[in-house]
Amino acid sequence: MTYRLEQLLPDHDRREYHETRVPGPPEIAWAALTDLRVRDLPLSTLLSRLRGGPKAWFAPFDGGDGRALDNVPPRELCADPPRELILGDIADYTGSGPTRPDVPRGDLESFLRFDEPGWTKVAMNFRFAADGRETRLSTETRVLATDEGARKAFAKYWLLVRAGSGLIRRDILSAVRSAAAERTRPGI
Template identity: 35%
Template sequence: MSTGERTGMDRLLPHWHFREVHTLAVPADQETVMSAVYEAVWSEAPLARALMAVTGADVSAQRRIVTDSLSAMGEVIPSGGDEFLFAGIQALDDIPRPEGTTAELVERCTEPGIVKVGMNVRFAGGVLSTETRVLATDERTRRRFRPYWLFIRFGSGLTRQSMLRAIRARALRQTAVG
C-alpha cells in the first residue's frame, strides 16, 4: 500500500509467487465501509455470484460474501479495524496436512507440495482493496500451480471487482441513510 505501513497481509505472507490486487475508491468513513465488508451478500454482486456458482461454491442470495464464504474455505484471521484477512492452504500432492492452524501453516510451513494463500479486503485512505498472494513451498509446486493461476486469474479478477463494487454500493447506501 502507498502508506508504507505493514498490513496483516504483509505479516501473514510477506513473500509470494503470484499476486492480484484490485482497488476502488469509496467516499465513506472506515466504520461504514468495514461494516459493508462484513455485511455484503451475494445478491448484491451478481457477476461474482454467477462466476462463483460455476465453482460449486455456496452463493445463496443472502449468504455474506466475505465473512461466510471465505471462512468456509480457510481461516479468518483477526487483523484490525481496517482489514479482513483470510488464510488458506492447499496440498497439490496427496500428502497429509501438516500439523497446525491454517494461519500457522501459511506463516511457517516449508514442506514441499503446499500452496499457501493469503487474501485480504482492506479500507485505507479512502480506497477499498482486495489483495491475493500465493506462495508455493517449492519450485515443483510453483510450476504446477502456474497454469491454474493463469487459467483462473481473469475470472478471479472479475469476481473481486464485482465484490468491491457491491461493498462500495452498500457503504454508500448506508452513508445516504445515516
C-alpha cells in the same frame, strides 16, 4: 499482535491487486464488507458455480443469505478493524477441486508455520484507508507455493483462473461501494 499482509506472506509467486473508492469513513466500508451477503455478489456466485463443475451447476441454490466472507475458501486469519482484514487458505488448487492439508482453516499460527511441500498458501487482504470523505478500499492476493513442483502446477492453473479471480475481487469491491453508498445516503 497486529499483522499486515506483508508480514504474513512477504514472499510470493503471484500477486493480484485491485482498489476502489468508497463513500464515507473506513468504519462504513468495513461494515459494508463484513455485512456483505452471497446474494450481493451475483457475478462471483456464477463464477464459483462454474468453477465447481456439474455438481455445483445443478445443486440447489438457497438465494445467498449467508455472509459472503463465510462462503469463500480463504478464512479469516486476522483483523485490525477498520484498517485491514486478512483471509488465508492452504490448498492444492490444480485438480478438479481444491484439496487441503490436515490443517485447521483460519488458524493464523498454523498458516504461518505451514511449509509442507506440494501445497500453495494464499493470503488475501482488504485494506481500508481514509481519504477525505471517502475510503480507499484495496484488496491484494498473494500466492506462495511451498516447493517448485507446486509452483509450476499453480502457474498453469493461474493462467486459467486469473481473469475470473480478478472479476471476483472487482465484484466484491463494487458491492462494498454500493452498500457503503446506501449507508451514507442522506436520511439513512
